[in-house]
Amino acid sequence: MIIRESIESDLDGLLGAARLAFGDHEGHEIVELVSGLLNDPSAKPLLSLVALSDGRIIGHILFTKARVVSAEKVSAVILAPLAVVPGAQSRGVGGQLIAEGSRILAGKGVELVFVLGHPGYYPRHGFKPAFGYGFKAPYPIPGEVADAWMVRELIPGTIDRARGPVLCASALDHPAYWSE
Numbered sequence: 001m002i003i004r005e006s007i008e009s010d011l012d013g014l015l016g017a018a019r020l021a022f023g024d025h026e027g028h029e030i031v032e033l034v035s036g037l038l039n040d041p042s043a044k045p046l047l048s049l050v051a052l053s054d055g056r057i058i059g060h061i062l063f064t065k066a067r068v069v070s071a072e073k074v075s076a077v078i079l080a081p082l083a084v085v086p087g088a089q090s091r092g093v094g095g096q097l098i099a100e101g102s103r104i105l106a107g108k109g110v111e112l113v114f115v116l117g118h119p120g121y122y123p124r125h126g127f128k129p130a131f132g133y134g135f136k137a138p139y140p141i142p143g144e145v146a147d148a149w150m151v152r153e154l155i156p157g158t159i160d161r162a163r164g165p166v167l168c169a170s171a172l173d174h175p176a177y178w179s180e
């Protein structure tokens with residue numbers, strides 16, 4: 001398997017992977033989100049990685065710019081979405097996309113990665129609940145699923161020096177994307 005930054009000609013393949021991963025129920029909405037974010041100036045700089053096996057895109061991860069409203073300046077991104085096609089799931093592809101993305105972002109000085117996702121999955125990859133650290137999500141997350149809003153520190157010590165509400169790119173700034 002190869003993981004690399006996506007290029008323009010990957011668009012159909014990465015949207016297809018998202019459609020398959022999220023299925024009939026959510027696939028359409030996620031395809032719209034990815035297309036919107038890739039064309040959204042407020043999402044930039046962004047990092048879009050694809051995983052390929054035998055030349056076919058089997059996974060995609062997208063990190064887009066976020067802003068923490070804090071007295072302390074902090075560089076942050078939001079991870080959304082992460083997709084691995086059903087036939088390639090549970091082989092570590094998702095984990096490797098998170099790891100490679102985090103490595104590249106840390107190298108660029110990004111300090112925090114936020115995600116709204118499965119609390120059974122992301123803590124395996126260094127994420128922890130964000131509310132307790134004073135990072136409010138762009139839209140209210142109901143108390144019973146509050147743990148789904150998570151943060152990962154790429155530069156140690158950032159969580160202790162910066163906190164505040166988190167703002168996302170325009171294309172992600174819709175309540176539908178923030179209901180777990």
Ligand SMILES: CC(C)(COP(=O)(O)OP(=O)(O)OC[C@H]1O[C@@H](n2cnc3c(N)ncnc32)[C@H](O)[C@@H]1OP(=O)(O)O)[C@@H](O)C(=O)NCCC(=O)NCCS
Nearest residue numbers: 021022082083084089090091092093094095117118120121
């Ligand atoms: C979630 C997803 C990205 C994980 O990708 P993956 O390549 O299968 O993940 P990995 O191989 O790194 O990890 C697999 C492990 O995660 C677990 N896992 C997958 N989805 C999970 C979930 N929703 N909650 C808890 N654990 C989950 C698997 O059970 C597996 O556990 P095991 O190693 O004990 O067998 C993939 O299943 C997917 O695309 N799902 C549909 C879309 C989606 O829900 N995306 C995430 C949006 S937040």
